[in-house]
Amino acid sequence: MNKPLRWLRHPVLHFVLIGVALYGASLLWSPSVPEQPPAQREPVVISAARIETMQADxxxxxxTRxxxxxxxxxxxxxxxxxxxYREARLLALDFEDSSVRRRLVEKMRAVSDRPGRSPDELVREAHALGLDDDIVIRRLLMEKMRLVLAQDPxxxxxxxxDLRDYLHRHRDRFEQPAELTFSHIFLSKSAHGADLEGDAQTMxxxxxxxxxxxxVALEWSDPFLLGQQIRAYSQNRLTARFGKSFAEQVFTLQPGNWSPPIASPYGLHLVWVEEKTAPRLPDLATVWRQVAEGAQKARADAQLAQGMTALRKRYEIRIDGRTDPSARATALTSPLRP
Known part of the structure; x- marks a missing residue:
């Protein structure tokens, strides 16, 4: 490696540059820093031709259109x-990035007719030829910039x-479903044949x-593969084992009485509900990791949205030759569907 350039790879320098990037990004949302006029940066222009390409794609x-x-x-x-992409370039997030470097080396080796050159030489020539303006590199830098904006040191x-608040605000994600524990007397089709319904009513x-x-009552049951007691089953789990109609009927029962005969694919069942629990939130300790990850992601998403709002204020945005306020809406992060 060229000795004068060896300092560029020093970890301390990389640490400093990362700090500079985070500091620069923090200025985007800091209320104490005056807004930078859009005129100081090149406008972002979305041409009619590009819009037509979007529609065609x-x-x-x-x-469908x-x-x-x-x-x-x-x-x-x-x-x-x-x-x-522009802010990532301004903050030099591509500097000595291993993924960017690898991409440039690959491109240069594909187009170069001079074998044996070092990766450093290939990278310098790629920059000189403008090969760093590349869709793969753009995506890498955009993702790095998102990560920078999502952080708040x-x-x-x-x-x-905070975690308890997040758990309650997203109870639909963490709520445990209602569960049922019951015993049943099973009457099989094979054992009772045509007398199945009559035997069930008599019993x-x-x-x-x-x-x-x-x-004593459970001793009257025919053998059943899952046993005579079904413990802590949700309606979905019960549906998977006994069928939808059986599960729906059993979940309407209240504890303390024998049910009328209820059909399943196996035969008929007389059901005694022992315990019925309502939907409930789990203890925070049991879902601590999932809640912490969700809360941290929500904070990062909010920080990213705030950073993007600040970025849009720093540029003049032109849509087909005119400023279009709709273009300042937050872009979708999931695939668009018709």
Missing amino acids: FTQRWG PTPEQLSALIAQAVDEELL MAPPLTET LTQLRARSTPLS
Whole structure:
């Protein structure tokens, strides 16, 4: 390696540059820093030709032209990607990036007719030829810029209160479903044949008339593969084992009485519900990791959105020769569907 350039690879220098990048990004959302006028940066222009290409690509992928709302989202996404790429360049996020370097070396080796040159030489020539303006490199830099914007070095650590608040605000994601524990007397089709329904009604009458203890009643059951007690089953789990109709009927029962005969694919069942629990949130300790990850991602997403809003204010945005406020909408991060 060229000795004068060896210092460029020093870890201390990389650490400093990362700090500079984070500091530069932090200026985007710092209320104490005056806004930089858009005129100091080149406008972001989305031409009519590019919009037509977006529409054609969308049509080819989904088989229909985008709606006005979908087209606005496509334009907003294109604007955001251009902003991310430009800021990544300004913050030199490509400096000594191993993925960017590898991409440039690969491109140069594909087009060069001079074998034996070092990777450093290939990278320098690639920059000189403008080969660093590449779709793969653009994507790498945009993702790095998103990561920079999503970080807030001044944010305090998440507290238990923060996690409990997140758990309750997203209870639909963590809530444990209602569960049922029940015992049942099983009457099989093969054992009872044509008398199946009559035998089930006769047995039910005897159970209710004699107030037969549960332990005794279960001795009347035909053998059943899953046993006579079904413990802590959700409705979905019960559906998977016994079928939808059986699960729906059993979940309408209340504890403390024998049910009428309920059909399943196996035969008939007389059901005694022992316990029924309502939907509930788990203890935070049991889902701590998932909640912490979700809360941290929500914080990062909010920080990224704030950073993108600040970025859009720093550029003049032109859509087909005119400023289009709809282009300042937050771009979609998931695939667009018709």
